[in-house]
Amino acid sequence: MTEQINIEKSERMDKVPVKKQKKVNEFIYFAIRNNKLKIGLGIVLLFILLALIGPLFAKYDWNAYIGPMSQPPSREFWFGTTTFGQDVYTQFVLGLRATFLVGIIGGGLGTLIGIIIGFVAGYRGGIVDEVLNVLTNVVLVIPTFALLLIVAAYLKVRGIMIESIFIGLTAWPWAARAIRAQTFSLRSRDFVDLARMSGMKPLKIIFTEIAPNMMSYLLMTFILQFGGAILIAATLDFIGLGPTNTISLGLMMNYAVMWGALQFGNWWWFVPPGFAIMAIVGSLYIMNVGLDEVFNPKLREM
Amino acid sequence: MRRYFGRKIVVYLSTFFLAVTIDWAIPRFMPGNPILNLLTRVAGRPETVQHMYNYYSRIFGLDIPVWKQYINFWIALFHGDLGTSVLMFPQKVTAIIMRAVPYDIFLLVPAILLSFYAGNKFGAFAARTKWLDNTVLPLGYMLTATPYMWLGILLAWSLGIVAGIFPIAGAYGFNLQPSLSWVFILSLLEHWFLPFVSLFLVYFGGWAIGMRNMIIYELEADYSHYLEALGAPRSLVRKYAYRNAILPQITGLALQLGVVVAGALVTEVVFSYPGIGYWILQAIQNQDYFLIQGCFLFIIIMVLIANFIIDIVYVIVDPRTRLGMVGGSA
Amino acid sequence: MSLQTKNLRVYYQTLRGDVKALDDVTFNIKDGEIMGLAGESGCGKTTLANSIIYLTPPMKYIDGSVELDGEELPIWDIDSMNTFRYKKVSIIPQYAMNAMNPTRKIGKMTEELLVSKKISYKKTKAELDRRLDLVELKNDILGMYPIELSGGMKQRMVLVLSTLLNPSLLIADEITSALDVSTQKAVAEMLVEFRNRKIVKSMIVITHDISILYQIADSILVMYAGKLAEKASTEVIIHSPMHPYTRLLISSLPKVGVKYSEKKLTGIKGNTPLLFNPPVGCRFKDRCPVAFDKCIKEPPFIEIEKGHFVACWRECERNA
Numbered sequence: 028m029t030e031q032i033n034i035e036k037s038e039r040m041d042k043v044p045v046k047k048q049k050k051v052n053e054f055i056y057f058a059i060r061n062n063k064l065k066i067g068l069g070i071v072l073l074f075i076l077l078a079l080i081g082p083l084f085a086k087y088d089w090n091a092y093i094g095p096m097s098q099p100p101s102r103e104f105w106f107g108t109t110t111f112g113q114d115v116y117t118q119f120v121l122g123l124r125a126t127f128l129v130g131i132i133g134g135g136l137g138t139l140i141g142i143i144i145g146f147v148a149g150y151r152g153g154i155v156d157e158v159l160n161v162l163t164n165v166v167l168v169i170p171t172f173a174l175l176l177i178v179a180a181y182l183k184v185r186g187i188m189i190e191s192i193f194i195g196l197t198a199w200p201w202a203a204r205a206i207r208a209q210t211f212s213l214r215s216r217d218f219v220d221l222a223r224m225s226g227m228k229p230l231k232i233i234f235t236e237i238a239p240n241m242m243s244y245l246l247m248t249f250i251l252q253f254g255g256a257i258l259i260a261a262t263l264d265f266i267g268l269g270p271t272n273t274i275s276l277g278l279m280m281n282y283a284v285m286w287g288a289l290q291f292g293n294w295w296w297f298v299p300p301g302f303a304i305m306a307i308v309g310s311l312y313i314m315n316v317g318l319d320e321v322f323n324p325k326l327r328e329m
Numbered sequence: 330m331r332r333y334f335g336r337k338i339v340v341y342l343s344t345f346f347l348a349v350t351i352d353w354a355i356p357r358f359m360p361g362n363p364i365l366n367l368l369t370r371v372a373g374r375p376e377t378v379q380h381m382y383n384y385y386s387r388i389f390g391l392d393i394p395v396w397k398q399y400i401n402f403w404i405a406l407f408h409g410d411l412g413t414s415v416l417m418f419p420q421k422v423t424a425i426i427m428r429a430v431p432y433d434i435f436l437l438v439p440a441i442l443l444s445f446y447a448g449n450k451f452g453a454f455a456a457r458t459k460w461l462d463n464t465v466l467p468l469g470y471m472l473t474a475t476p477y478m479w480l481g482i483l484l485a486w487s488l489g490i491v492a493g494i495f496p497i498a499g500a501y502g503f504n505l506q507p508s509l510s511w512v513f514i515l516s517l518l519e520h521w522f523l524p525f526v527s528l529f530l531v532y533f534g535g536w537a538i539g540m541r542n543m544i545i546y547e548l549e550a551d552y553s554h555y556l557e558a559l560g561a562p563r564s565l566v567r568k569y570a571y572r573n574a575i576l577p578q579i580t581g582l583a584l585q586l587g588v589v590v591a592g593a594l595v596t597e598v599v600f601s602y603p604g605i606g607y608w609i610l611q612a613i614q615n616q617d618y619f620l621i622q623g624c625f626l627f628i629i630i631m632v633l634i635a636n637f638i639i640d641i642v643y644v645i646v647d648p649r650t651r652l653g654m655v656g657g658s659a
Numbered sequence: 660m661s662l663q664t665k666n667l668r669v670y671y672q673t674l675r676g677d678v679k680a681l682d683d684v685t686f687n688i689k690d691g692e693i694m695g696l697a698g699e700s701g702c703g704k705t706t707l708a709n710s711i712i713y714l715t716p717p718m719k720y721i722d723g724s725v726e727l728d729g730e731e732l733p734i735w736d737i738d739s740m741n742t743f744r745y746k747k748v749s750i751i752p753q754y755a756m757n758a759m760n761p762t763r764k765i766g767k768m769t770e771e772l773l774v775s776k777k778i779s780y781k782k783t784k785a786e787l788d789r790r791l792d793l794v795e796l797k798n799d800i801l802g803m804y805p806i807e808l809s810g811g812m813k814q815r816m817v818l819v820l821s822t823l824l825n826p827s828l829l830i831a832d833e834i835t836s837a838l839d840v841s842t843q844k845a846v847a848e849m850l851v852e853f854r855n856r857k858i859v860k861s862m863i864v865i866t867h868d869i870s871i872l873y874q875i876a877d878s879i880l881v882m883y884a885g886k887l888a889e890k891a892s893t894e895v896i897i898h899s900p901m902h903p904y905t906r907l908l909i910s911s912l913p914k915v916g917v918k919y920s921e922k923k924l925t926g927i928k929g930n931t932p933l934l935f936n937p938p939v940g941c942r943f944k945d946r947c948p949v950a951f952d953k954c955i956k957e958p959p960f961i962e963i964e965k966g967h968f969v970a971c972w973r974e975c976e977r978n979a
């Protein structure tokens with residue numbers, strides 16, 4: 028029996044490098060043929076572009092009362108004006124920037140923490156796993172707002188950065204769980220056993236043996252966290268726990284509701300921000316399904 | 330099985346303990362003194378203010394050493410006493426919560442259960458039906474990606490203000506007194522409808538997508554192929570796949586509870602629906618830390634209980650958990 | 660004749676083109692015959708098995724026919740094949756270990772499967788118990804979930820399940836490969852027992868373990884790269900094979916129990932050809948030690964002696 032196992036192993040060992048190159052080509056091949064991936068990515072890129080160059084065309088300060096109040100979209104005010112006469116277009120494009128910032132930083136930090144906790148818990152198992160599991164649960168259960176309230180009470184002036192970091196620090200449990208489960212199943216594979224037997228250090232095993240085999244998974248986790256962070260930020264902004272010194276899409280909706288946009292019928296004030304969030308996050312999700320199909324042959328449609 | 334629940338209980342208890350501790354800390358780590366904060370609203374002569382200060386300090390228990398405060402907090406907690414609201418003084422926080430909770434139950438329970446049922450059925454139906462999959466999939470993703478308040482705002486504006494079909498604020502008409510009359514019940518339902526629909530739709534998208542993604546794995550699983558190879562009708566294969574795909578959905582519900590609660594919170598804010606979420610916003614805006622604390626504690630306990638129920642359900646429906654494999658939510 | 664396949668051609672459709680996994684396959688199985696199917700990994704054994712019972716995308720039927728007990732099987736039609744599946748032709752799949760729904764009790768699953776095929780579970784129950792007895796399983800296994808069983812138990816359970824309706828043909832795809840040696844022997848003997856009791860009329864047994872075939876098979880069919888190489892009685896294949904590939908395959912087995920897939924075939928240079936674009940002529944010619952000019956044409960699969968079929972130009976020449 029032992030002899031058989033060894034033969035299998037050595038075969039697998041010398042097969043690995045050949046496969047990798049082949050695999051990368053294969054992924055690209057399927058990626059450029061996947062409509063979900065293309066459409067999702069296309070929409071996200073469109074909004075990124077708008078966030079990048081949109082503000083260059085903004086003529087006003089987002090907070091200044093520059094025009095007539097409650098104006099519908101016109102040539103002068105592309106997205107109309109608020110109840111106070113602020114330019115909605117300016118608010119919108121700056122809000123987009125804030126949204127992507129939250130996504131990248133909040134989502135990135137969340138993924139990073141999730142990866143670290145997931146790897147350690149999944150790889151070490153045992154008591155370390157249990158303790159991290161409790162930690163994950165606590166963060167999962169405690170309402171994010173509770174902590175943010177304390178932060179809000181101390182920092183009267185808050186920016187997007189603080190909010191993003193905060194979201195990153197509280198939004199990782201989901202990622203940690205998913206990555207833990209993956210690591211757990213990879214841990215017992217032969218090539219990891221082999222590395223362990225050859226005396227490789229755990230950290231090195233995680234980074235050279237486990238992480239590369241989960242790259243696709245980590246990428247998809249990041250995308251989900253990215254979208255999740257954007258939605259959380261919108262919620263926080265809406266109940267007034269968001270940034271205080273800038274504008275964001277969530278804040279636009281907050282102000283719109285607070286200052287009677289519904290009653291006055293100023294739809295141009297609250298429709299664009301929510302729509303943008305929906306389109307961006309929705310496209311991110313669809314992109315993820317596309318990626319899943321690219322990475323997972325079983326899901327590919329013929 | 331015993332080990333499984335033993336571990337779960339340890340996890341739950343530690344989570345509860347830590348969460349309560351953090352919750353306890355909320356007002357105590359706030360800058361400023363919550364009582365002074367309250368007193369700024371009660372203008373009066375300095376002696377009176379001093380007198381009141383002492384009085385409130387005693388009720389709120391802020392004049393004793395911190396460790397004693399902490400222990401007292403636990404004791405009070407087990408007596409169901411969450412302190413006194415500043416905003417609604419002299420009402421007890423527990424009383425405010427108890428008044429709000431029926432609205433949350435009325436709103437959330439149907440929204441969660443119905444969306445779970447309908448979303449899963451729909452997702453399973455759409456999977457592997459090409460045209461449905463191509464329309465439902467993007468729609469479902471857009472729905473889950475919709476910020477709760479935005480959908481709420483859109484519904485309130487379109488059906489409430491423009492079309493004038495539904496009321497958009499409160500839980501029943503301003504001119505009504507709670508009673509068991511038809512008029513009141515009708516008003517209750519009218520006010521409930523829009524917040525319910527906006528929550529339902531967003532949740533629905535999530536479940537439909539989740540199911541669609543899960544079931545295609547199950548339909549490709551070996552046991553499905555075996556059944557097909559033996560010529561089992563599609564209905565049986567689908568039934569098995571559905572049953573197995575719903576399991577991760579149940580765990581998903583546990584993981585999503587936080588998001589679900591947050592969704593309810595902002596939806597209540599949009600529609601001024603007097604559930605816990607509405608009160609949290611009031612408390613935040615008025616810096617009523619005791620009310621905040623109470624509401625959060627309540628949410629934490631509810632989420633833990635919900636998690637626990639989900640765990641039990643999971644064990645009942647998934648034999649693999651019962652037989653010693655890991656699984657479940659917490 | 661129990662099974663007759665004629666010029667069967669089945670490809671896999673992929674974005675990169677067709678994989679010609681089964682090309683011009685013609686063979687017969689007699690009533691009561693247990694035919695072993697051997698060949699290197701990827702040569703098309705599972706494809707052949709699935710073509711007969713469960714031809715689904717990305718597999719694509721190209722042409723050829725399969726007849727079972729004189730009746731043509733509509734293998735190209737997923738739906739109308741359903742009347743034949745299980746009742747006439749059945750399979751123990753390569754993934755038998757995971758073949759049962761993990762969240763259903765085995766008895767319950769069996770019942771639902773039977774009911775879905777409009778067969779009374781009650782009436783079948785007595786026979787089911789007898790069959791379980793036959794494979795040495797206690798009948799309280801029906802109240803268990805698949806994960807409560809060992810690999811060998813699962814394998815035997817699937818054997819019982821797959822043969823419950825007395826199919827005329829049973830295809831067993833590598834049913835022993837995940838088991839330890841003694842369990843392998845036991846399961847293999849049960850297959851013979853099932854045939855002897857006429858529970859199934861004939862069988863195709865796919866395995867990488869020639870010693871198992873030596874033990875139970877009446878005949879052996881050797882495949883190479885999607886084509887048939889040789890078919891003859893077990894004795895002949897083991898002791899006097901004719902096709903160069905079969906010879907290498909047999910001679911490369913040093914001792915009983917060693918599976919050919921795990922050893923590089925000694926003396927066979929190179930790898931099995933990719934089936935996207937198989938070599939013209941004899942698909943074995945690049946590795947064949949005795950290849951000659953004629954081999955650029957495709958060798959026919961012809962009967963050289965009674966019951967002995969070979970696809971090789973050398974043998975044709977010798978017998979000419």
Ligand SMILES: Nc1ncnc2c1ncn2[C@@H]1O[C@H](COP(=O)(O)OP(=O)(O)OP(=O)(O)O)[C@@H](O)[C@H]1O
Nearest residue numbers: 671673678680699700701702703704705706717934
């Ligand atoms: N789903 C698929 N899509 C494309 N090609 C496939 C697919 N399944 C199998 N093939 C190809 O068809 C050929 C035959 O595969 P098959 O599974 O029949 O081999 P096998 O003889 O059963 O091998 P093993 O002994 O490893 O089970 C292989 O070259 C394989 O690459």
Ligand code: SF4
Nearest residue numbers: 941944947954971972
């Ligand atoms: S036909 Fe030619 S190449 Fe093929 S096996 Fe025979 S001798 Fe070898």
Ligand SMILES: [Mg+2]
Nearest residue numbers: 704705706753
């Ligand atoms: Mg096979």
